Amino acid sequence: MLLQLDIFNILIQGGKGLKPLAYRMRPQKIEDIVGQQHLVGPGKIIDRMVKARLLSSMILYGPPGTGKTSIASAIAGSTKYAFRTLNAATDSKKDLEIVAEEAKMSGTVVLMLDEIHRLTKPKQDFLLPHLEKGSIILIGATTENPYISINPAIRSRTQIYEVKPLTEEDIKQAIDRALADTENGLGKMNIELSSEAMTHLTQATHGDLRSTLNALELAAKSTAPDTKDGKVHIDLAIVEECLQKKALVQDKDGDAHYDVISAFQKSIRGSDTDAALHYLARLLEAGDLISVNRRLLTIAYEDVGLANPAAAARTVSAVTAAEKIGLPEARIPLANAVIELSISPKSNSAISAIDAAIADVRQGNYGDVPDTLKDAHYKGAEKLGHGTDYKFPHDFPHDWVKQTYLPAKIKERQYYHAKENGRIEQAFKKQYDLLRQAQRK
Incomplete structure (x- = not known):
C-alpha cells in the first residue's frame, strides 16, 4: 500500500539530496549500456571509436529517456576523459569557456x-575552433531531427547517429540491474x-528508461515493507499510480497490448469506424501514441492504398500534427484520420504487387x-550495344512508345492486379489495362 508521503521528501531522501535512480544507474563503460x-x-x-581512442564529435538524436546521456557518460568512462554536461538552452557561453579552459589543462574533455x-550562434562560434582542434569532443543530444534543426556548421563537424527507443527486453534488463545493484540501485x-x-513498467513508458527507473524508485520508497x-x-x-498510466491494454503476459493494436488495424480494415475509435481510445x-502513429501510417498505405491515395496523404499530415502537439490534443487529428480510413474504400493491391515482385x-x-535499358553514359557502352536502341517516350505522341522493359525471362509477368473499390483505382485499372494491352499487341 502506498504511504501518504510527500513526493519531494522521497526524492531528496530527507534532505540528503540523493540523485534520482536513473542518474545513479547511468553506465560508466560502454559494455554497461x-x-x-x-x-x-x-x-x-x-565501440570501435572507444577501443581505438579515436573519438569524433557526434550528435545523438532520438526520443527522451533512450540513453543519449548514458552513451556520452559511458564513452567518457571507457576512455577516462574528463566528462562535463551542459544544456545549450540554459547554460551560458561562460560555462563553455570554463570547459574549454579545462580542456587546455587536461588535454581532452x-x-x-x-x-x-x-x-545560439555566439555559443556555436565559440565551440567550433575547439571541435576543429579536438580539445573538446562534443556529444550533442536532441529529440529534434538534426538535419532540420541544427546549424550546418555544427552538423559538418559531427557524426549523426539515431538513438532508438528501447525494447521491452532492454527495459526489463535495466530494471533487473537496478533491483540487484546494492551500491547505486535499490x-x-x-x-x-x-x-x-x-510488464507494465516495460510497456507503459514506450522505451523511456528514465521515466521507468524514476517511477520504480518512487514506488519502492513510498511503499511500506511488509x-x-x-x-x-x-x-x-x-x-500504475507512480507512472500515472493505467494498464488498459495489457494482461499478465503482456499479449493484450498487441491484441489491441491488432484489433485497431483490423477494425479499420473492416470499415468499422466505431470499433476503430474504441481501440484508438484504449x-x-x-x-x-507511438504505436498509434506507426500503425495508422501502415494502414493508410497497406489497407486503403490506391483506393484513396489522398487519405494516405492526409493520414501523414494527421500523424505529423499529433507528434508535434502531443497528447491529449493529438487525439483530434488522429480521430480525423481513423474515421476517414475506416469509411474509405479499401485496396491492398499495392502491397500485394510489391510482395509478388519480391517473391x-x-x-x-x-x-x-x-x-x-542498360546504362549508356560511359565510354564503350555503344560497342556493347547498351542503350543504343532505347526509345525516349517523350519523343513520341502521348509520351509513350511500345518497347520491352521486363527481362526476357519474365516478360509476361504481371504483379499489379488492380481492384475497383474506389473511383481512383478504377481509373488506375482502366489506364493500366490499356497500357498493358498496347504493350503486348
Whole structure:
C-alpha cells in the first residue's frame, strides 16, 4: 500500500539530496549500456571509436529517456576523459569557456551538450575552433531531427547517429540491474516486483528508461515493507499510480497490448469506424501514441492504398500534427484520420504487387536487364550495344512508345492486379489495362 508521503521528501531522501535512480544507474563503460547495440555493440561504430581512442564529435538524436546521456557518460568512462554536461538552452557561453579552459589543462574533455538544437550562434562560434582542434569532443543530444534543426556548421563537424527507443527486453534488463545493484540501485531494499508490475513498467513508458527507473524508485520508497516478511511488495496498482498510466491494454503476459493494436488495424480494415475509435481510445489512454502513429501510417498505405491515395496523404499530415502537439490534443487529428480510413474504400493491391515482385526476386525469377535499358553514359557502352536502341517516350505522341522493359525471362509477368473499390483505382485499372494491352499487341 502506498504511504501518504510527500513526493519531494522521497526524492531528496530527507534532505540528503540523493540523485534520482536513473542518474545513479547511468553506465560508466560502454559494455554497461542498455540497448543501442547498433551503435555500441561489439564492432559497431562507437565501440570501435572507444577501443581505438579515436573519438569524433557526434550528435545523438532520438526520443527522451533512450540513453543519449548514458552513451556520452559511458564513452567518457571507457576512455577516462574528463566528462562535463551542459544544456545549450540554459547554460551560458561562460560555462563553455570554463570547459574549454579545462580542456587546455587536461588535454581532452568530453562535453555532453543537451538540447543542442537550441545552441545560439555566439555559443556555436565559440565551440567550433575547439571541435576543429579536438580539445573538446562534443556529444550533442536532441529529440529534434538534426538535419532540420541544427546549424550546418555544427552538423559538418559531427557524426549523426539515431538513438532508438528501447525494447521491452532492454527495459526489463535495466530494471533487473537496478533491483540487484546494492551500491547505486535499490538492491538493499529487498524489493519484490510482481510480474504484472514488471510488464507494465516495460510497456507503459514506450522505451523511456528514465521515466521507468524514476517511477520504480518512487514506488519502492513510498511503499511500506511488509510486516511479515520485511519485503517491499510492488504490485500493478502501485506502478500504475507512480507512472500515472493505467494498464488498459495489457494482461499478465503482456499479449493484450498487441491484441489491441491488432484489433485497431483490423477494425479499420473492416470499415468499422466505431470499433476503430474504441481501440484508438484504449491506446491513447495508455499513452501509446507511438504505436498509434506507426500503425495508422501502415494502414493508410497497406489497407486503403490506391483506393484513396489522398487519405494516405492526409493520414501523414494527421500523424505529423499529433507528434508535434502531443497528447491529449493529438487525439483530434488522429480521430480525423481513423474515421476517414475506416469509411474509405479499401485496396491492398499495392502491397500485394510489391510482395509478388519480391517473391520472384527471392526465388531467382529474374533475368538480365534488356540491352535497350542498360546504362549508356560511359565510354564503350555503344560497342556493347547498351542503350543504343532505347526509345525516349517523350519523343513520341502521348509520351509513350511500345518497347520491352521486363527481362526476357519474365516478360509476361504481371504483379499489379488492380481492384475497383474506389473511383481512383478504377481509373488506375482502366489506364493500366490499356497500357498493358498496347504493350503486348
